[in-house]
Structures are given as C-alpha cells and as structure tokens.
Amino acid sequence: MKSLTEIILAAILLTNITMVASSRLMRCIKDIAVQGILIGLLPLAVTDWTAGFPAGSIILASSLNLVVKGILLPYLLAFVVRRVGVKREIEPFVGYSASVAIIFLLTALSFLVTSCFNLAEGIISNIAVPAAFATICTGLFMIIARRKAITQVIGFLMFENGIAMFGTSIMLEYGLIMELGILQDIFVLVFIMGIAFFHIKKEFAHIDADQLNKLGDKPTEGI
Amino acid sequence: MLPHLLVILPFLFAVLIFSCGKRYFAARFLLVTCSVLYFSLTFYIFFAVRFNLPGLTPTATSYIAFIPGDTIQSTVLVITAIIFLATSVYSFCILPIKRVQKSQIENETLMPKNIFLGILAAFVGSMTVVALARNFGLLWVAMEATTLLSAPLIILRRNAGSIEAMWKYMLICSVGIGLALFGTMLMAHSSQLAGIVVTGLDFSSFQDTRESLNPIWFKTAFIFILAGYGTKMGLAPFHTWLPDAYSEAPSSVSSLLSGTLVNCSFLAIARFRQIAPSAVAPFCDRLMLALGLFSIAVAAVFIVGQRDFKRMLSYSSVEHMGLILIFFALSSEYLHMHMLFHSMIKAALFMIAGNVLMMYGTRSVASVRGMLQRSPLLSILWIAGILLICGTPPSPLFITELFLILKSGLQLGGIILILLFAVFCAMTYIMISMTMGKSDDLVPEPKPVSHVLNAVPLALIVAVILLGISASLITSLPNQF
Numbered sequence: 001m002k003s004l005t006e007i008i009l010a011a012i013l014l015t016n017i018t019m020v021a022s023s024r025l026m027r028c029i030k031d032i033a034v035q036g037i038l039i040g041l042l043p044l045a046v047t048d049w050t051a052g053f054p055a056g057s058i059i060l061a062s063s064l065n066l067v068v069k070g071i072l073l074p075y076l077l078a079f080v081v082r083r084v085g086v087k088r089e090i091e092p093f094v095g096y097s098a099s100v101a102i103i104f105l106l107t108a109l110s111f112l113v114t115s116c117f118n119l120a121e122g123i124i125s126n127i128a129v130p131a132a133f134a135t136i137c138t139g140l141f142m143i144i145a146r147r148k149a150i151t152q153v154i155g156f157l158m159f160e161n162g163i164a165m166f167g168t169s170i171m172l173e174y175g176l177i178m179e180l181g182i183l184q185d186i187f188v189l190v191f192i193m194g195i196a197f198f199h200i201k202k203e204f205a206h207i208d209a210d211q212l213n214k215l216g217d218k219p220t221e222g223i
Numbered sequence: 224m225l226p227h228l229l230v231i232l233p234f235l236f237a238v239l240i241f242s243c244g245k246r247y248f249a250a251r252f253l254l255v256t257c258s259v260l261y262f263s264l265t266f267y268i269f270f271a272v273r274f275n276l277p278g279l280t281p282t283a284t285s286y287i288a289f290i291p292g293d294t295i296q297s298t299v300l301v302i303t304a305i306i307f308l309a310t311s312v313y314s315f316c317i318l319p320i321k322r323v324q325k326s327q328i329e330n331e332t333l334m335p336k337n338i339f340l341g342i343l344a345a346f347v348g349s350m351t352v353v354a355l356a357r358n359f360g361l362l363w364v365a366m367e368a369t370t371l372l373s374a375p376l377i378i379l380r381r382n383a384g385s386i387e388a389m390w391k392y393m394l395i396c397s398v399g400i401g402l403a404l405f406g407t408m409l410m411a412h413s414s415q416l417a418g419i420v421v422t423g424l425d426f427s428s429f430q431d432t433r434e435s436l437n438p439i440w441f442k443t444a445f446i447f448i449l450a451g452y453g454t455k456m457g458l459a460p461f462h463t464w465l466p467d468a469y470s471e472a473p474s475s476v477s478s479l480l481s482g483t484l485v486n487c488s489f490l491a492i493a494r495f496r497q498i499a500p501s502a503v504a505p506f507c508d509r510l511m512l513a514l515g516l517f518s519i520a521v522a523a524v525f526i527v528g529q530r531d532f533k534r535m536l537s538y539s540s541v542e543h544m545g546l547i548l549i550f551f552a553l554s555s556e557y558l559h560m561h562m563l564f565h566s567m568i569k570a571a572l573f574m575i576a577g578n579v580l581m582m583y584g585t586r587s588v589a590s591v592r593g594m595l596q597r598s599p600l601l602s603i604l605w606i607a608g609i610l611l612i613c614g615t616p617p618s619p620l621f622i623t624e625l626f627l628i629l630k631s632g633l634q635l636g637g638i639i640l641i642l643l644f645a646v647f648c649a650m651t652y653i654m655i656s657m658t659m660g661k662s663d664d665l666v667p668e669p670k671p672v673s674h675v676l677n678a679v680p681l682a683l684i685v686a687v688i689l690l691g692i693s694a695s696l697i698t699s700l701p702n703q704f
Contacts, residue, residue: 117439136405143398152394159398163405170412215387215467217525217534 002125004045009131012038012165013107016138019158020099023088028154029077036069039161042168046125065164073157081150094145102141107134128169135162225271226289226355229264229300233257233348240341250337251315257344258311265304269297287355295493298559299354299486302566306482307347313574313679314340314475334379343479346372353487359407359424362491366403366455369484370396376479377472388464388471395464399454403491406447410495413440429498436500445507448495449514456488458514458548459521462541466525469537470586474577477533481540482570486562489547496551511552516638518545523642527649531586533576535653539612540569542646546627549639553630560694561623564687565612568620571683572608575601578672578680579657583665588653593662597669600677602658607684609654611691613647619691622698 015035019028043062047054081087094102110133117129139159143152236257243250270276272291290296318336349372352365370393377389411424416437429436454461469477492511499507522542529535543565550558578601583591594602614620624643628636662669 140398143394149390156394156397156401160401163401163408166405167408170408170415215384215391215471217466217529 005042005125006127008038008042008045009125009127009165012161013131013134016107016135016158017100017103019154020103020138020142021096023092023096025081025086025088025148025150026078028151029074029081032077032154032157033070033074035158035161036071036073037066039164039168040064040066040070042165046168069157069161077150077154084150086148086150089146089148089151092146092151099141099145103134103138106137106141110134110137125169129166132162132166132169135159135165138162225264225268226287229261229268230287230348230351230355232261232264233344233351237341237345237348240337240344243337245335245337247318247336250340251318254311254340254344255315258308258347261347262304262308265300268300286358286361287352288357289355290357294555294559295490296354298562299483299490300351302486302563303347303350303354303483306479306566306570309570309574309679309683310475310479310482311343313478313676314343316673316675316679317473317475317577334375334381339376339379342372342375343476346376346479347483350483350487354490357426359410359426359429359494362494363400363404363407366452366488366491367397367400369487370400370455373476373480373484376476377468379473379476385471388467391464392468395461396455399451399461401451402447402454403451406444406451406495409440409444409447410436410498413437413444416440426494426498433498434500436498436503438500438503441500441503442506445495445499445503445510449492449510452488452491453514456485456492457518457541457544459518459541459545462518462521465541466534466537469540469573470531470533474573474580477536477573477577478570481537481573482566485540485544486566489544489551489562492548493551508552511548512635515545515548515552516635518542518548519639519642519646523645523649526646529649529653530588532579532588532591532653532657533573533586535588535650536569536572536576539646539650542642543569543612546624546639549631550623550627553627557623557626560619561627564619564623564691567683567687568608568612568618571604571680571687572612574676574680574683575604575608578676579605581676582669582672584667584670588657590665591657592660592665594658597662598671600674600681601672604677604680604684606654606658607688608680609650611684611687613650614643615647617688617692617695619687619694622691622695 012035015031015038019031019035022028022031040062043058043065044054047058092099107130111127111130114130114133136159139155139157139162142155142158146152146155236253240250240253240257243253267276268289272289289300318340346369349365349368353362353369356362356365374389374393377392378385407424410429413436414429414432417432417435419432419435449458450461454464457465469481472480496504496507496511519542522538522545525538526535526542529538543561547558547562547565550561579591579594580586582594582598582601585591594605611618611620614624628640630636631639
C-alpha cells in the first residue's frame, strides 16, 4: 500500500498549494474539505490489509477524521461564509503568486531539514514527515499572510492537519494521540462558532482580522 | 478516589449553576459553595497524606492521581484552591454591582451570569485536571480545555475591545497548544526511536526510561513544548495575547487567569523537563534561562512608561513568569514559594485594579489621580500590593528574588537585578501618580466603590504579609551564602 500512501501525501501537498493560491473563500473551504478527507484516509491507506481487518481504533480515528474534517468543519465554515456574505480575500498581505513561491520554498526546506534527522523504523513513507512539516508551515503561513478571520481559521485547520499527518506517519500504535487530534477538532469547531456568533454578527461590520488592532501599547491612543 | 472527586466537583457545580437560569443569586451562591468545598477538599487531601487519613489510594496506572512527593503538583493545587476561593467571593460581591452599571453603558451586552459563573467553575475543573494529570495526553487535552473555557470568560462584557482580546487569545493560544501537541508527538517519537513503546504516554513510564530517549528528537520536542506551553504561560516573545486578554477581561477573570492558569502552563513545561535525559538537561536549562531572561527584559521595557494600569499588571505577570522559569532552570528551592505568593499578590492586585477601574471608569494611568483622597483603604491596598509584587520587604518575594539573584552568579544576577530595579521604579512611579494629587477636577466624577469589594484583596494582602514574615523567620537563606 506504499504507493497509495505516497499518492495521498502528494495530494495533500497539492491541496496546500491550491489553497494558498486561491482568493475565493469557498474554493479554500472546498480544498480544506478535500484535505480533511485525505487525512482521514491516510490511516486506512497505511494499514496492512493483507494481515486482516485493521484494529477498531484505526477505523474509529479514520472515520471520525473523515466526518469532522471532511464534512462537518467545511460545512460550518461554508455556513459562516454565506451568513457573513464575504466571497473572497481582498488584498492579502502576501500576494498569491508570491505565496505559491514561498510555499514551494517552505516545502523544499522541510524536505531538506527532515533529511538531516534519522527517523525510526516503521515510518510509513519517506515523504511522510517532510510532508507533515510542509503542511504545518503552510498553515502557519496562511495565518500570518491572510487578512480575513475565516482564512486564518482555514490556515489553523491546515496547521492542525499537518500535526495529524505527523501523528499518523510516525506512531500508529499511539491510539490516544489520534483521539487528541480529534479533540483538537472539537476545539476548532467551537473556535469557528465563536467567530460566527460573537465576532462577526454583532460588533464589527467586517471580518478583517488585521483591523483588530485597537488594543496595544501605542503611545498616542487614548484608552 | 479523592483526587477524582476534586476534579468532578467543579464540573458538577458548573452544571448546577447553568441550570439556575435567571436565579442569579442562587448561581452566585453555588459558585461560592463550590469554591469553599474545593478549598476544604484540597486541604483535606494534604491532611490525609500527612496523617494517613482514608481516601487516598493512588494506583500506578490511573490517569489522575495525587502524588504526595510531587511538590509542583501540590503547589499548583494549593494556589488554585486559594485563588478560586478568593475570586468566587469577589465575583459574588461584584456581579450585582455590574448589573446596575450595565444600564449606564451603551453598546454593551452582558453575558448571562449563570453561564459566566458556570464556565468559571468548569474552567477551574479543567485546571484541576492539568494539575492532577499523570499522562501527557491528558495533560494536553486539559490544557486545551482551559483555553476553550477561559476564552468566553473574557467577553463577559461584550464590546469591540473584549472581542478583539478574545480573538487574539484564541488564535495565538490555540496555535501554541497545537505546537505543544507536536512537541508531545516528537517526544513520544524520541522514545520510539529507542525501541520503547510507552503505552498511553504515561509520566512514570517515561520517567523510568528517560535516559534512553533519543537526545536530538528530545531537544526538538522540548523546543516545541517550551514554545507551545510557553505561549499559554505568557513568556516573551509569545506573550502578545496576554496584556490584551488580561486588560480586557473582567477583574475576577484576570485574577483567576494570572493567578492560576499561568502556573498550570508552567507545570506542563516542568513535566517535560522532568523527563529530560541528563545529556539534554543542560540544553533545556539554558533554553529556559534565555527565555526567562528575555521575558523579564520585555516586561521591563513595556512597564516603563505604561499608560494603562491593568496592562502594567499584565506585563508584571510576564516578568514573574520569566523569573519562575529562571528559578526552575537554576534551582527549584524557593520556586514554589515564589509561585504561591506571586499568584496571591497578583490576584489581589487585579481585584484592586478592577475596583479602581470601577471607581474612575478608565484604565488610563493619566486619568486616575488622588486615590488617597477619594478612597484611603483602596489606595493603601494598591500601594501595598505594588510594593509586595516588586519584592519590597517584608514581601516573601523579596526572599525568593534575593535567593535567585545570589544563586545566579554575578553577571546573570546583576542583569536580573537591574531589570527588577527598572520594574520597581516604573511601577512605583505609576502607583504614586495614581494615589497622590487632587481629583476634584476629574470628569466624570469618580464614584466611590463599596467597601465589600475591598474585603477580598485586603484578606489576600494581609495573608501574604503574615505568611511572608513567618516564612522569612523560618527560612535558612542567610546560612546558605
């Protein structure tokens, strides 16, 4: 099943790039859904099906990931986007072509850095750990480089997908770690609801997170 | 059995408080009952350990356990119990007043009080899980739960400022917590490389096999852990959410966050340091030393010339977190004393700051004058609190900081001393400018606050002074150098 694993990992890397390159929020949400489904399929792809049916914990983790990351969270995000009525990211801090270039560089860098480490036996694929690093970096980059609160949440989801990938790729026998990842998803769920209910509806007429800069130690402003 | 009860208690009361509906008095009363029970139960556990009373049956495999010799765990539990008691009584007194105030402020919605108080109780429950967790997985989950539960507390008064603070808190802390999860995985991988499979990420099994952990992966893991949990702890340069959250949160929440949550995050870092293989330990200590010193420096820079007194207190928290980290890196002898008294004084100070805010209606230092003339008791508390937090004798922090400076040698000690002196000057300057002067021409006219609100900080400050004097009498510090 090694080739299938690598196809999935490569597809995850591709979704990273399409997400960074697109300005429409719905496009980003569809991409994060695809990525979530791929993350959910990853544990199934790496198990050895010839040795019998995989353990219950793997099936559970995989299906929970599929449901939460592939369906529930994208659906919630899409609901918020429709409710708020924003369609696209306008004037991000880093332009789209520059973003793609940066993501290529970050991905190359992750491959370079992880090649210096010696990884344990039983790693699912040679590209698993660097792909996880690259996804984490891309997520963090999106949080920094985008203006809208929703895009930042998508970036956070991607960051979290990267961590889940790392977990899957190096330690399948740690059942609990998988559960932790799922718990973090619930956290993200509440996180999105937090934006939907408090942040957008009431106080602000916009959802530009860079406008959230009234607090600080600036000397001129009154308090 | 008892530790489990200690965890269940706040959650149980949270449910009860939620179900109170609009009966706000019942909700407030239940919160105080919960904190009193929590306080008694915590101290019963200590007595049970001391005098072999029934109720403690620690099992090696349990996820939650009270370990008698684990001083950091005991300290965090004691601090949580004390600060929870203080803040619940303070919330009991302040919430009816806020309700009256609310009608005067436009564009602001107040969260229903039963929800606020229920979340407060659940937040304390999640911190108890952090303190009692015997498992890195559970520790992480509980730390995440503290973020989740404390974020809604910040927006008790929902306005643009508090929503901004909550957004920053959520985003920065959740990324930090994500990094900590990554660090936990890397740490597990470092034991995997050594061929050890630790089932369920149990503390004690890691501690038994710590020397065989892979050093390079453990180093990487520790960097992520320090950055991740350090974000939650408020260490510079990951502290940016902290001044916003503390200054925008209602004062009872600021007290709870600054008094207890930071200690829980420190506990998480300490747990990972405890399993460091001895080859990596010096590296971890150097890293903590550097981060601690940087935190003190950043705090000193931002406290000097600070225009907002709640932000000043927040940066003082950053400073003390740096000190705690340096303590831990050098020697943990007076560490627990520092943690306990810092939490008590800081919680009292945030309550006093809340009273000042209520009286003058502003957090700006420049607009607060003549406190001594308006409310002598409040001013005396403010003066005492600021002097105590800066480590002026007879503050117990004087002893701990003196020990730290003597322990850290000439160069490091000198740098810390200079930074602490800068913080002292800046804070006392702000304190003097707020208490002295005349307040006759202030618009709007300062409203006197009820003396009930000063009772809790007064009790805390008096307790700190008495405990500090007794601690300095029994300490053996002068004999050590």
